[in-house]
Amino acid sequence: MGRFFNMDSPLFSFLNKVADLIILNLLTLICCIPIFTVGAAMTGLNYVCLKMVRNEEGYIARGFFKSFKQNFKQATIIWLIILLVVGVLAGDVFIMRYSNVAFPTWIKMALLAVGLIVIVALMHVFPVLARFDNTIKNTFRNSLYMGILTLPKTILMIVFWILPIVIMMLSFQAFPFVFLLGISGPAFLCALLYNKTFKRFEPEQEEVVGDYEWTVAVDEEGEKEKGTKDVIETEVQEHTEEI
Secondary structure, eight states, X not given: OTTTTSTTSHHHHHHHHHHHHHHHHHHHHHHHTTSTTHHHHHHHHHHHHHHHHTTOOOOHHHHHHHHHHHTHXXXXXXXXXXXXXXXXXXXXXXXXXXXXXXXXXXXXXXXXXXXXXXXXXXXXXXXXXXXXXXXXXXXXXXXXXXXXXXXHHHHHHHHHHHHHHHHHHHOGGGHHHHHHHTTHHHHHHHHHHHHHHHHTTOOSSOEXXXXXXXXXXXXXXXXXXXXXXXXXXXXXXHHTTTO
């Protein structure tokens, strides 16, 4: 019985994780309020969640705001691009639905395909930004590659993000649960899925892959990798079957 209530027991480890996720969820919600900071907030969220999955977490707030500040510029630009793309797609859907013009089927299918591609890329874009240092273009491209190469996991990630919305629709009494864990919960579950994939692209030291060089950018905690070129793209063929 003493082991059950020991501070190192699985029960207390689980409760500590839940408490950290609640704190992380509240921090993310607060930092999302200005709207234009959503990208930086989601990047900080994924940064801490990956740390938690790897049991490397320290101070939750410190790690969150460190990533928030470090990636603020890129995350904000990426978020604004996402808003623009989603706005255009939503406008197209609205026009097709309420317009008197009969649009060809191929246009509708093309719009659906673009929408699916955007969703697949979005599942990894902020986790990739939080873990790897790269250009905005390559961040989007690497996110899409990871989403496609790990498609079953990507679909499960989409389900995780939709689940809180479904729970709220089924029972408003679940609002307190969703309020406390509705963002950090899915993010943590997603980190469990993409953690192994990320490790494939995290070199321990400087090396050359094909024509592209990877260098490790070590900060005070040594946690973010920097690629001078798009290494993930060069390894697509090699890792397709493994992933």
